[in-house]
Every structure is written in C-alpha cells, then in structure tokens.
Amino acid sequence: MSDRKAKDLRPVVNESGIPIQPVYTAADVEATGGLSMLGLPGEYPFTRGIHPLMYRKRPWTMRQYAGFGNPHETNKRFHFLIANGQTGLNVAFDLPTQCGLDSDDPLAEGEVGRVGMAVDSLRDVEIAFDGIDLEQITVSLTINGSAAILIAMYLAMAEKRGYDLKQLRGTAQNDILKEYVGRGTWIFPVEPSVKLVGDTIEYCAQEAPRYTPVSVCGYHIRESGATPVQEIAYAFCIAKAYADEALKRGLHIDEFAGRLSYNLNIFGNIFEQVCKFRAARGLWAKIMKEEYGAAQPESMWLRMIAGGGGGGLTFEQPELNIVRGAYYALISALSGTQTMALCSYDEAYTIPTEYSARVSLRTMQLLIEEMGLCDTVDPLAGSYYVETLTNQMRDEISTVMAEVDTRGGIVKLISEGVIQAEVSAQAYRMQRAIEAGTFPKVGVNCYRVEEDDKPVEFHPYDEDDARLQIASLAEVRNSRDGSAVEACLGRLRADARAGHNVMPALMEAVKAYATVGEMTRALVDVYGRYREPIRF
Amino acid sequence: MERRIRVLLAKPGLDGHDQGAKVVVRALMDAGFEVIYTGLRQTPEAVANAALEEGVDVIGLSSMAGSHLPFCRKLRVLLEQHGLTDRLWLVGGNIPKQDHEALRALGVGGIFATGSKLDDIVTFIKANLS
Numbered sequence: 122m123s124d125r126k127a128k129d130l131r132p133v134v135n136e137s138g139i140p141i142q143p144v145y146t147a148a149d150v151e152a153t154g155g156l157s158m159l160g161l162p163g164e165y166p167f168t169r170g171i172h173p174l175m176y177r178k179r180p181w182t183m184r185q186y187a188g189f190g191n192p193h194e195t196n197k198r199f200h201f202l203i204a205n206g207q208t209g210l211n212v213a214f215d216l217p218t219q220c221g222l223d224s225d226d227p228l229a230e231g232e233v234g235r236v237g238m239a240v241d242s243l244r245d246v247e248i249a250f251d252g253i254d255l256e257q258i259t260v261s262l263t264i265n266g267s268a269a270i271l272i273a274m275y276l277a278m279a280e281k282r283g284y285d286l287k288q289l290r291g292t293a294q295n296d297i298l299k300e301y302v303g304r305g306t307w308i309f310p311v312e313p314s315v316k317l318v319g320d321t322i323e324y325c326a327q328e329a330p331r332y333t334p335v336s337v338c339g340y341h342i343r344e345s346g347a348t349p350v351q352e353i354a355y356a357f358c359i360a361k362a363y364a365d366e367a368l369k370r371g372l373h374i375d376e377f378a379g380r381l382s383y384n385l386n387i388f389g390n391i392f393e394q395v396c397k398f399r400a401a402r403g404l405w406a407k408i409m410k411e412e413y414g415a416a417q418p419e420s421m422w423l424r425m426i427a428g429g430g431g432g433g434l435t436f437e438q439p440e441l442n443i444v445r446g447a448y449y450a451l452i453s454a455l456s457g458t459q460t461m462a463l464c465s466y467d468e469a470y471t472i473p474t475e476y477s478a479r480v481s482l483r484t485m486q487l488l489i490e491e492m493g494l495c496d497t498v499d500p501l502a503g504s505y506y507v508e509t510l511t512n513q514m515r516d517e518i519s520t521v522m523a524e525v526d527t528r529g530g531i532v533k534l535i536s537e538g539v540i541q542a543e544v545s546a547q548a549y550r551m552q553r554a555i556e557a558g559t560f561p562k563v564g565v566n567c568y569r570v571e572e573d574d575k576p577v578e579f580h581p582y583d584e585d586d587a588r589l590q591i592a593s594l595a596e597v598r599n600s601r602d603g604s605a606v607e608a609c610l611g612r613l614r615a616d617a618r619a620g621h622n623v624m625p626a627l628m629e630a631v632k633a634y635a636t637v638g639e640m641t642r643a644l645v646d647v648y649g650r651y652r653e654p655i656r657f
Numbered sequence: 658m659e660r661r662i663r664v665l666l667a668k669p670g671l672d673g674h675d676q677g678a679k680v681v682v683r684a685l686m687d688a689g690f691e692v693i694y695t696g697l698r699q700t701p702e703a704v705a706n707a708a709l710e711e712g713v714d715v716i717g718l719s720s721m722a723g724s725h726l727p728f729c730r731k732l733r734v735l736l737e738q739h740g741l742t743d744r745l746w747l748v749g750g751n752i753p754k755q756d757h758e759a760l761r762a763l764g765v766g767g768i769f770a771t772g773s774k775l776d777d778i779v780t781f782i783k784a785n786l787s
Contacts, residue, residue: 216670216671216672216673216722217671219671220671220698222671228671228700229671230727231670231724231726231727231728232670232671232722232724235722235723235724236722236723300673303673303674303675303676304673304674305672305673305674305675305697306671306673344676345676346676435772436770436771436772437772469751469771470751470753471753545675545676545679545680545683546683548676548679548680549679549680549683549684552680552684552775553775556774556775556776565772579753579755582723653696653697655694655696657679657682657683657686657694
C-alpha cells in the first residue's frame with residue numbers, strides 16, 4: 122500500500138486513546154521499548170503469565186456470580202453450579218447485607234434477597250455453604266462495606282466445620298475505595314474504611330495466611346465509565362493505598378502482598394484488553410519489586426479474576442450477549458487470568474436463570490475443551506501489534522498513576538469526588554458517542570431490529586423469601602445469649618475507638634451470633650457514616 | 658428571563674449503580690435545566706422533602722436493582738401528602754415492561770428504561786412542561 126493511500130484511511134484510536142496503525146513491524150516493538158519487559162511465563166516481570174505452564178497445567182477457575190433470596194435458595198443454586206462443573210463460587214449478597222443493614226431494618230424493606238443472598242448472622246453463612254467442600258471449591262465473597270464482618274463470618278463458619286484457618290483459601294472483594302467511584306455500597310467515611318481494609322489484611326496475614334482478604338477492582342471503575350488504561354491505573358493506585366496501610370501495621374510486604382488479588386473487566390476491543398492485562402502484569406511486578414522491595418515472586422504476581430463484561434452487554438437483542446460473552450471469555454483466556462466469570466446474556470435485565478448461567482459456564486468450558494485455549498501459554502506473545510500495544514498501554518498506565526500522585530493521591534481524589542466526576546464525564550461522552558453513532562454498538566446504533574417482547578425470562582422476586590429471612594432473624598435473636606452479644610458489641614466499639622484491629626472483636630461477635638446490622642451500628646458509633654460528595 | 662426547568666434526580670433505595678443517573682444529570686444540565694442530584698440511598702421521605710424544598714418541576718428516579726415498585730408506592734403517598742402530585746414524575750433504569758402499567762397507575766408520567774436516548778428524555782420533559 123502506498124503512503125498516500127494509508128493516509129486516506131479512517132484514523133483508529135482505541136478507547137484508551139492510543140492510535141492504531143494499519144500494520145505493525147518489529148520496528149514498532151523496538152520504538153516502544155522492545156521486549157525488555159517480556160520474559161518467560163512464570164518469571165519476572167510475569168508479563169506472559171504468573172505461572173510457567175499456566176492452563177497447560179490447570180485451566181482457569183470458573184466462578185459465576187450467584188446468590189439470591191435467602192441462604193437456602195442460594196445454597197441450592199451453588200449445588201446446581203457445582204454439579205455443572207463450576208470450580209469456584211462467587212457469592213452475591215443482597216443490598217441490605219452489603220450496606221450493613223439487618224433484614225428487618227425499615228431501610229431494607231423491599232430489598233431483602235432481591236439482588237443477592239440475605240445474611241444477617243453466622244447462621245445464614247452456615248446454611249449457604251452447607252454441604253460444600255471448602256477445600257475443593259474456593260469461595261469468593263462479593264462484599265465491601267461490610268466485608269470485615271462477612272470475612273469474620275466466613276472464617277468462623279469454616280472453623281466451626283473443622284477447617285484449619287492456616288490452610289483455608291478463599292477471597293473477599295473488600296475493595297472499599299472503588300465503591301466510592303462505582304457500585305456504591307459504602308458505609309463508613311473513607312479514612313476508617315481504609316483502616317478496616319488494613320485490619321483484614323493484617324488479621325488474615327496472621328491467622329488465615331492463604332486467604333485473599335482483598336480483590337482490588339478495576340472492574341467497577343471501568344463499568345462506571347473509565348477507559349481500560351484508567352481502570353488499571355486507578356486500581357493500582359488503590360492497591361498501593363491498601364499496601365501502604367498494611368505496611369503501617371509493621372507487616373513486611375512479603376507477608377501480605379502475595380494474598381492481594383485483582384478483579385478486572387473484559388469488555389471492549391479484544392487486543393486492547395489483552396494488552397491491558399499483559400501490560401498490567403509486568404507493571405505490577407515492577408512496582409512491587411522496585412517500589413515496595415518485595416522479594417517473593419508471589420508478592421509480585423498480579424493474580425486476577427478477569428471476567429464479567431456487563432458494561433459491554435446490551436438491552437437490545439439480548440441473544441447477541443451470548444456471542445459477546447464468548448468473545449469476552451476469549452479475551453480473558455488470552456490474558457492469562459486465574460479465574461473467569463461471565464455476565465449472562467439476560468443480565469442486563471435480571472438475575473440469570475439456571476439456563477443462562479449454564480450457557481455462560483458452557484461458554485468457558487468450550488474454550489477449554491474445544492478451542493485449544495489451554496494448549497500453550499500466552500499464545501499472542503511475539504505479535505508485533507500485541508507487543509507494541511502492551512508496551513504502550515504500560516506506559517500510559519504509568520502516566521495516569523503519576524498524575525494521580527501529582528494531584529494528591531488516590532485517597533484524596535476519591536474523598537473529594539474528583540475521580541467520580543471524571544469517570545462519569547467519560548460515561549456521558551461515551552453515551553453521547555453511542556447515541557450519535559460514532560461509537561458503534563451492534564443492535565443499539567446499527568443493525569437494529571424491531572423488538573416487541575424480549576426473549577428473557579425474569580427472575581421472580583419472592584416476598585416470601587424475605588418474610589422467611591426476617592422470621593429466621595427473629596429466631597436467632599431469641600435463641601442466642603443476649604448479654605454475651607452486648608458484651609461483644611461493647612468490645613467491638615472499644616477496640617474501634619482505641620484504633621485497635623477490630624477483627625478479633627468481630628470474630629468473637631459473629632460467633633455469639635451478633636447480626637450484620639448490630640456490628641455495623643457499633644462501628645458507625647465510632648467511625649460515623651460516609652457523606653457522598655456531589656460533584657459534576 | 659424565563660424560569661429554568663428544575664429537576665430533582667434521585668437514587669432510591671440501596672442500589673449503588675449511579676452511572677446512568679449521573680449521565681442523565683449531565684444531559685439535563687446540558688439542556689439548560691437546573692438539576693438537583695441527591696446522590697445514593699434516598700428514602701421516599703427524603704425524595705419527597707427534597708422535591709418540596711427545592712420547588713422542582715420534575716421528580717426523576719433512577720433504579721437499577723429492582724425495588725422501584727415498592728419505593729414508588731411509598732413515594733406516591735408522600736407526594737399526595739405534600740401536594741406534589743402535579744409534578745412530572747419520571748422513572749428510569751432497569752424497569753421491566755411488566756411493571757410499566759403499575760407505575761403509570763401510581764402517577765409516573767414517563768418511563769425511560771435502559772436503552773432510552775438522552776435527547777428523548779429532554780424532549781419529553783420540555784413537551785410535558787410547556
């Protein structure tokens with residue numbers, strides 16, 4: 122092709138703002154830093170993957186997000202998913218639980234068990250995981266504002282069932298800073314919330330060293346409107362804020378960094394996402410090694426769940442979401458993720474049915490069984506385009522991180538609502554671009570069809586589930602030792618006030634069957650409640 | 658000068674998904690409306706009080722997590738108590754078709770489900786307030 126003709130081509134710029142050339146060569150790789158950050162899989166800087174053999178040894182964990190109604194209903198769905206070959210659980214909690222409210226709280230009315238499982242006390246956690254082997258099936262708790270409480274409940278449940286906490290694996294999302302940017306299940310102000318994350322990291326490092334107390338989420342920041350580069354940059358800044366908090370406790374970086382993980386998003390342009398993950402892996406290893414002085418390889422690993430993709434799914438022509446989901450799963454597999462989860466095709470409407478949840482699970486199984494995604498590690502390595510873009514994405518992520526630091530750091534920018542305003546301004550520009558047709562979205566602004574009734578079956582919300590949950594809560598309150606609960610809550614308040622790690626007090630309180638609402642109120646007495654900065 | 662249209666945009670209940678609400682706030686501001694955005698976790702009482710205090714022409718709710726019907730039933734009673742049933746009431750977000758009739762019966766004037774266009778919301782408000 123002559124130069125003149127190439128100039129006539131429509132310019133292509135990816136979502137992160139990087140211009141894409143029609144052709145790449147070795148010269149482009151060299152011009153962007155060469156292959157100095159590539160290395161071998163399982164070796165620093167881990168750009169190609171954190172393990173030497175990756176999926177050739179063991180495919181990714183499949184962990185669909187699930188939970189609704191009361192713990193009995195959720196337990197049934199868990200057993201269904203496991204029977205269909207799922208290898209991990211990802212627990213959805215209802216909004217009252219996520220916001221630290223009991224099911225009988227007036228503010229919880231109409232929300233109990235609606236978008237996830239209701240949990241009021243340890244009793245509910247015991248029911249939800251009944252009959253599930255916690256060594257074979259690792260459990261991820263999607264919980265943030267009330268995460269310290271739910272971690273305590275999970276550990277207490279496992280302990281009661283005879284598991285050794287020193288060996289217990291599992292994950293809590295517990296990334297409160299991103300809740301202020303997107304998702305919104307905050308409870309306490311920013312500062313004590315970060316302190317609570319530090320408490321969980323410190324406690325787990327000592328008592329449950331194989332448990333992952335934090336999964337830092339670029340995911341929801343991206344869903345809220347961030348570009349792929351911002352997604353990683355903000356997530357890294359947030360992870361560093363937690364690491365700094367843990368270091369303040371006198372922990373060494375290698376005592377906890379290996380138990381931090383990430384939750385990242387997979388929708389969008391295939392190559393931009395794959396390069397995002399490869400770039401992120403190399404950069405995180407470098408940050409941990411060079412800035413934090415980590416010596417253990419585990420501390421430098423960017424372990425992740427790369428999944429979801431809800432932001433890319435559409436309300437229009439929902440069956441196309443099955444196809445989108447398959448491409449997103451491909452992205453995730455090409456990215457060398459540890460764990461995968463897919464939003465189901467009906468998820469723009471409702472809680473997935475058993476049918477749509479199984480379609481998502483089969484989508485991932487197809488990649489493993491039929492498509493050869495587990496045969497060789499990092500199959501796109503060495504592509505001129507992929508290596509160039511990986512180098513460019515890494516540089517862009519570093520640049521955004523440096524800007525955050527220059528502007529006062531991520532905690533300050535989130536406290537003041539600056540990141541929120543930036544991300545929502547971008548979401549607005551994207552929505553305008555979609556409506557103007559300049560950002561193509563199949564079925565939305567091109568290839569539309571007239572649709573009368575969408576072929577989606579709604580998950581029914583059962584008011585009886587909520588009533589049963591409230592009755593079961595009343596029973597727990599009546600059957601426990603009330604004065605023991607009061608004593609535990611008193612200690613929790615005292616420990617919080619003294620600035621101690623509140624996890625031991627929470628462990629004691631959950632074992633006495635104190636409720637989520639009671640423990641949250643005790644902490645609110647000391648920490649206060651968050652007030653949202655409104656900024657546009 | 659002509660009085661600008663005043664809009665209250667609220668996030669009802671515990672749902673934290675505010676990307677859509679914030680996008681709509683910006684679109685309404687760009688259209689020249691005065692927009693009061695409440696932020697998350699609003700009770701029916703808080704919404705009704707804000708509508709009264711701010712003297713708004715439009716009350717908009719953005720709901721993504723399915724609790725719109727119980728919320729709107731409670732809000733309806735409060736709107737009556739405060740004499741606010743003459744205000745234009747809009748609901749947007751993840752609002753299944755099967756709920757539209759019940760919402761309209763409560764007095765909701767416009768329903769803008771996921772996939773609605775920003776300009777359609779602006780046009781609808783202008784047309785219904787003129």
